Structure formats: structure tokens, C-alpha cells
Amino acid sequence: MGKLFDELKKDILYQHGMNACLNCGVCTAVCPAAEFNDYSPREVMNTVQSECDEDIKELLKSDKIWYCGQCFSCKTRCPRGNSAASVILALRRLSIRHGYFAESEKGRQQLFAKRVFGQNMLDRGYTLLAKNISPAHFPELGENWEYYYEHMEEMRQWWDVPMDLENSPGSHRQIPEQDLDEIRAIYQKTGAIALMEAVEKAMEKKLGSKAEVEKYWQTWLETGDSRNYELKGENKS
Amino acid sequence: MNKNIVVIGGGVAGMAAAGKLREFGYEVTLIEKEKELGGNVKNWYKVFPDFTDAAEIINKLKGELKGIRVINNATVTQINGVAPNFEVITSTGEKIDAASILVATGFKPFNAALKEEYGYGIYNNSITSIELDAMLKQHQVQTASGKPPQKIAMIHCVGSRDQQVNNNYCSRVCCTNTVKVAIEIKEQIPDCEIYCLYMDIRVFGRGYEELYRTSQEKFGVQFIRGRLSEAGEKTDGSLLLRLEDTLTAKPMRLTVDMLVLMVGMVGNTELAEIADLKVGCDRFYTTAHEQYSNNNSEKKGIFLAGTATGPKAIMESITDGRSAAAEIAAFLHSFTLENMSCDLSFRQPFASMIAGGNQFCNTPPQPSPY
Numbered sequence A: 001m002g003k004l005f006d007e008l009k010k011d012i013l014y015q016h017g018m019n020a021c022l023n024c025g026v027c028t029a030v031c032p033a034a035e036f037n038d039y040s041p042r043e044v045m046n047t048v049q050s051e052c053d054e055d056i057k058e059l060l061k062s063d064k065i066w067y068c069g070q071c072f073s074c075k076t077r078c079p080r081g082n083s084a085a086s087v088i089l090a091l092r093r094l095s096i097r098h099g100y101f102a103e104s105e106k107g108r109q110q111l112f113a114k115r116v117f118g119q120n121m122l123d124r125g126y127t128l129l130a131k132n133i134s135p136a137h138f139p140e141l142g143e144n145w146e147y148y149y150e151h152m153e154e155m156r157q158w159w160d161v162p163m164d165l166e167n168s169p170g171s172h173r174q175i176p177e178q179d180l181d182e183i184r185a186i187y188q189k190t191g192a193i194a195l196m197e198a199v200e201k202a203m204e205k206k207l208g209s210k211a212e213v214e215k216y217w218q219t220w221l222e223t224g225d226s227r228n229y230e231l232k233g234e235n236k237s
Numbered sequence B: 001m002n003k004n005i006v007v008i009g010g011g012v013a014g015m016a017a018a019g020k021l022r023e024f025g026y027e028v029t030l031i032e033k034e035k036e037l038g039g040n041v042k043n044w045y046k047v048f049p050d051f052t053d054a055a056e057i058i059n060k061l062k063g064e065l066k067g068i069r070v071i072n073n074a075t076v077t078q079i080n081g082v083a084p085n086f087e088v089i090t091s092t093g094e095k096i097d098a099a100s101i102l103v104a105t106g107f108k109p110f111n112a113a114l115k116e117e118y119g120y121g122i123y124n125n126s127i128t129s130i131e132l133d134a135m136l137k138q139h140q141v142q143t144a145s146g147k148p149p150q151k152i153a154m155i156h157c158v159g160s161r162d163q164q165v166n167n168n169y170c171s172r173v174c175c176t177n178t179v180k181v182a183i184e185i186k187e188q189i190p191d192c193e194i195y196c197l198y199m200d201i202r203v204f205g206r207g208y209e210e211l212y213r214t215s216q217e218k219f220g221v222q223f224i225r226g227r228l229s230e231a232g233e234k235t236d237g238s239l240l241l242r243l244e245d246t247l248t249a250k251p252m253r254l255t256v257d258m259l260v261l262m263v264g265m266v267g268n269t270e271l272a273e274i275a276d277l278k279v280g281c282d283r284f285y286t287t288a289h290e291q292y293s294n295n296n297s298e299k300k301g302i303f304l305a306g307t308a309t310g311p312k313a314i315m316e317s318i319t320d321g322r323s324a325a326a327e328i329a330a331f332l333h334s335f336t337l338e339n340m341s342c343d344l345s346f347r348q349p350f351a352s353m354i355a356g357g358n359q360f361c362n363t364p365p366q367p368s369p370y
């Protein structure tokens, strides 16, 4: 047992998600993420259960904890009443707090999560806006989406869910500033803002400078694939 | 004080206890809910670890019931009074005096339909171990379409060790039962492949490990360490299983013709209120002490035996029934001593009681079984 594990143990999601794992593999067998990636919730649970800081650190630095899609299928099946999904969330928070996420390719995508979903929440009270989903990045959405993307404003007028109208129905409404302030206060209080700041800071440390972080971000904006940004020298991982 | 002992439940535990009490010279009334004695064992074919015919066990125990009054198709609806002067009222309206009562009401098999993801009651080829035993008995192990299966998966721990169904305990018999039926299937359908999906193999009794080993060495039964996550039906009626082989850490798919769910035991505590018995968090009856008073309930004069107090194999249930008989005899003997105003802190050994005759007996003392 060590410091990392002690910190993990304090997370309420860990406390709720981990009773004791008997390594039965039900979670891994049902997990959609395990089906396609080098990932197994059972292995994650087993590593965490070892209480070994070295192994936990390795996990926090790896791609693995970022593969989970948070579908919670594992929770419904576990014979021990565990929730690997919740333990994963606790691990992600730990990984961000310590900056370990920046060590893995999937982990570094937290920058987009922070700048897109996180920022949207603070600015608009909504995780994903239609205008975030550009056809260039999501060609699989096809022609219809492309048309909608280009004619969003007038189409939403037709449907009576106009863009950016205060308190209107639909995902593109404008939430009154006073209510947004409440959301921001909640994010502040619960530590979400601190996590967001930790993401920016660790990325800066990993990539060498703020300018490099912007380059990384631009690469993603332009190509939709962060792997097109090349890590420099000793930072390669 | 009357001289009768009421045994509730005519499974192997209740029958063994009744027979032994009779042998000790007591009057015994055995109350059984069903029309036949034998409990769950009457539904089994050959039992582990030695493939004794279940019918042989029941016949043997039945043979020891001479002179005992058996009331079938009845249960107990009310118990009045205190030991040694209970009044037991049956569902048939009869009132029976009893000096002591033994509750040996056994277990209920887990309802496999509660594990929806295993498809019992949804897919035709998802069956329970109980249905399989019936098929084995008739030498007719076959799929829903009437063909002998070529590939069978046996799922351990169905309804046991599973917080999702609120049964955290191990049912103890299903691992060895899996090994047993796997061998029987192999004997009846030699080219059938058998995969046992387990979390831990718990074959704990004398001869059990040897049976496990034989199933692998001699019959090639396969054991995969992983719990079934879910089963899906294919168009041809076969079942696609999703699990992880946790020893090689590989998620795997297995297609089988038949899925056998090794159902565990669920406590039967339907008499808890009537007999004023405590129930443990596992929903089996609580005993006065788990180590040294495991046939006593907390209620004076009411005793417990067999799977009513937790999962047991047949031999253990029989032994437990006979152990309860000894406890009851000692308990009633203490009243004898009381009546003779003897010092109760000194308890005579049981054998001397037999030798001296028991004043509650209306039959001549039987020779000591020991």
C-alpha cells in the first residue's frame, strides 16, 4: 500500500465501486471496450486491488484507463457488486491530478475533452454543441449532417428550436448567465475546475511549452487526429 | 409431558433424524409437505462422489422409519406452548403434542430465471442441472430439437456467490455435481465436448478431488476459469456464450448446443414465523452457535438439521440429522433428570441413558446403536 492507493481509496467512486474482486472476468466478457482494445476491466480491478503503487502508477500512465466508454455494463453483472466503471472514473481523476495522463496518447486526449466538453459546460451549460461536430472530422455522419451543419441556423428556425435563444427548447439554447454562474460554482466547489486546470498544466509540462500545447490542439482541430502531432525528443512515448 | 417428537421435513436429514430417534426409542411423527418422502434427493439420479443411486439412499432411510407415523401432504401451521409441551397444529387440522420439534425443511433450488442473462426460460437449450439429472436418468440427454448435444457448457455458481441475486454464499455441492454429471454425460455421449465454466473449483469432500481428477484424466472434461457473462441464441438454437478465460486473460466466445446452469441452494425458511426461528443474512436458519450448537435453534426445544441451516451434501445432511437426534435425546433426557431432581450440572453420558431406559418411551428401549 502506498500514497497513490491511499489517495484513490479516498475517492467516493472508488469506495462505491470496489468491494473485492474475485477475478471472474464477467466484466471483461461483457465490456464493449475490451472487445476492440488492449483493455480489460478485470485487469484494472486486479491491479488496483493489489494496492501496489508501482503498478497503479503504470496504469495511470497507460492508455488503458481511457478506453472505457462508461456504459456501466460491468456494474450490472459483477457478482461482487463492484463497479469497474466507477473505479475507472476514480483512476482517471487520480491520473489527471498527478499529471500521469499526459504520458499516454489516449490520456492526452483529455485536452480535447477539457477544451470542448469542459469549456462548453462552463460557457453554455451543455457538453456538446452541434457546431462542434464538423463534417471534416466526422465524415461518417454523411451528407445529411453536412447539409445540416451548413444550414443549422435556418433549419433550427424551421423546427422552432432556434440557435442561441435564451431559455428556448433544444440543445442550442442560451442558458441565462445567472444560472450558468451556478453551474460554474458547482464545478468550482466539486473540484472539476481544478481538474481542468491540471489538464492544461500537465500538458504544458509534457509538451514543453504553452505554444506546443496550442500546436497540439491545432493539429487536432485541423486533422481530427492528435496522432498527427509528433512528440519531440525525450518526450516521445 | 408427552413422549412424541415432531420432525418437520422428510428429506434425507429429516428421515435420518426420525429413524435414529425411533431407534433411541422415541415416538416420532414425521410431517412432509409433499406426497413422497425424500426431499430434493428423490429427484436425483446417481449422486456424487460414488454414483450411488439416489433411490437406494432414500429406500435405506425409509427402511429405518418403521413404527413412525408419517403425515404426507401436510405442513405445520401453528406451534403452541413451550418445551417439553409443544402443541403442533398441522395444515390438515390435526393437533399433535410434542416434547421437542426438529425442523428439517431443507432448501429450494435457485430459480435460474432470475439470472436473465443466462437465458433460462427464454432459450430452449438453456437448462438447469436438475433438468439435466432427469435427462441422465432417462438416458436421454438431448437438445430441444431432440438431438444429442455435441458441445455442452456447464455454468458453475448459478445463484451462488453472486451479489446480484443477494446470495453471497457458496452452495458447496454444485462444483462436485458438475464433475459428476460431466462424467455421466461422457459415458452416455462419449464424443460430446464439455466445458465447465468456473470461478473456483470447490470439491471439498472425501473422494471429490479424485472425482474431479478422473473427469479430466479419463473423460477429458474441460475446465475454463471464467464466469459466464451472457448467452445469446443463434438461429439454429445453439447458444453463443461470452466469457473471459481469466487464466489466459482472453475474452472468448463459445458456441454450445446446450447450456447447463448449476443451480445453487436457497434457504427455505417458510416456518420462521410459525416456529419463531431466526434467519441469517444468507436466509438459512440461524443456529444457537455455529461451532458447538449447530443443531440447536435459539428457541428451547426446537432443533434444526440438514440444509435448513446451510448448504450440505447428502452424507453431511444425513449425519447432521442423526446428530440432531442425539441432541434431542440429550435435551429430553435433561427433563428426565429434572423430574428425578438430579443435579443438572452433571449430564450423564448418552449411553447410560439408553441402558437405563428412557421414561418418555412407550416402547421398550432399543439396543444402543453404538
Ligand SMILES: Cc1cc2nc3c(=O)[nH]c(=O)nc-3n(C[C@H](O)[C@H](O)[C@H](O)COP(=O)(O)OP(=O)(O)OC[C@H]3O[C@@H](n4cnc5c(N)ncnc54)[C@H](O)[C@@H]3O)c2cc1C
Residues within 6 Å of the ligand: B008, B009, B010, B011, B012, B013, B014, B031, B032, B033, B034, B037, B038, B039, B040, B041, B044, B046, B047, B048, B049, B074, B075, B076, B104, B105, B106, B107, B108, B109, B129, B130, B173, B177, B180, B263, B264, B265, B268, B270, B271, B305, B306, B307, B308, B312, B313, B314, B315, B317
Ligand atoms: C442440483 C443438486 C444436485 C445435488 N447432487 C448431490 C449429489 O450428487 N450428492 C450429494 O451428496 N448431494 C447432492 N446435492 C445435495 C442434496 O440434495 C442435499 O444434501 C439434500 O437434499 C439435503 O437434504 P435435506 O433433508 O436437508 O433437505 P431437502 O432435500 O430439501 O428436504 C427437505 C424436505 O422438507 C420438506 N419440507 C419443506 N418445507 C416443509 C414444510 N413447511 N412442512 C413440511 N415439509 C416441508 C420438503 O418437501 C422436503 O421433502 C445436490 C443438490 C443440488 C441442488
Ligand code: SF4
Residues within 6 Å of the ligand: A027, A030, A031, A032, A033, A034, A041, A067, A068, A069, A070, A071, A072, A073, A074, A075, A084, A085, A088
Ligand atoms: S463501463 Fe467501461 S469498463 Fe465497464 S463495461 Fe462499459 S466500457 Fe467496459
Ligand code: SF4
Residues within 6 Å of the ligand: A020, A021, A022, A023, A024, A025, A026, A027, A028, A041, A042, A045, A077, A078, A079, A080, A081, A082, A083, A084
Ligand atoms: S465482474 Fe466483478 S468480481 Fe468479476 S472480475 Fe469484474 S470486478 Fe472482479
Ligand code: SF4
Residues within 6 Å of the ligand: B156, B157, B158, B160, B161, B169, B170, B171, B172, B173, B174, B175, B176, B200, B201, B202, B262, B264
Ligand atoms: S460449490 Fe462450486 S459451483 Fe457451487 S457455489 Fe460453490 S464454487 Fe460455485
